[in-house]
Amino acid sequence: MRRLLTFAVLALALALPAGAAARMNGSSDGTLSVKDARGTMTIQGRGGVIGSFAKGSVTINDPVDGDGTGPIVTGDDWSKDKSDTATVWGGTRVRFRIIGGTFKIVVRGRGINLSFVGKGSVIVNGAGTDDDGSYAVNGGDYNLIPAFALPFALSSATSP
Numbered sequence: 001m002r003r004l005l006t007f008a009v010l011a012l013a014l015a016l017p018a019g020a021a022a023r024m025n026g027s028s029d030g031t032l033s034v035k036d037a038r039g040t041m042t043i044q045g046r047g048g049v050i051g052s053f054a055k056g057s058v059t060i061n062d063p064v065d066g067d068g069t070g071p072i073v074t075g076d077d078w079s080k081d082k083s084d085t086a087t088v089w090g091g092t093r094v095r096f097r098i099i100g101g102t103f104k105i106v107v108r109g110r111g112i113n114l115s116f117v118g119k120g121s122v123i124v125n126g127a128g129t130d131d132d133g134s135y136a137v138n139g140g141d142y143n144l145i146p147a148f149a150l151p152f153a154l155s156s157a158t159s160p
Contacts, residue, residue: 047118056109
């Protein structure tokens with residue numbers, strides 16, 4: 001019984017700081033959702049991005065090695081290293097993600113779908129067609145992506 005009580009106290013002591021740190025860091029995170037976009041979407045921030053596109057390219061710059069998963073890209077037809085920390089992948093029906101840490105992602109193409117949770121700066125820039133897709137911030141209503149560069153800071157305080 002004493003061994004079980006000791007284990008329970010130890011588990012609780014280890015879990016409380018981790019839970020508090022996660023709550024403190026995540027409480028100011030914002031969310032971005034992009035649906036069926038055409039154009040260029042740029043995210044520079046800290047958090048996580050999961051996305052895909054029908055045709056185009058994604059450039060991911062992961063400047064701090066080991067602060068997250070690093071870029072994970074599948075379905076690409078080609079890739080090219082731009083620097084020690086940046087790579088561009090392209091093709092059709094490509095999926096990508098980077099979870100944790102600091103990064104910069106630039107997605108160019110059509111059929112872009114992505115979700116970002118974190119803090120940072122975002123630029124949505126449609127291609128100027130009749131339907132360049134839509135985006136939503138912090139669970140708000142979806143807005144049409146404009147045919148010009150629309151920059152904004154993303155956090156939990158960002159209003160849609």
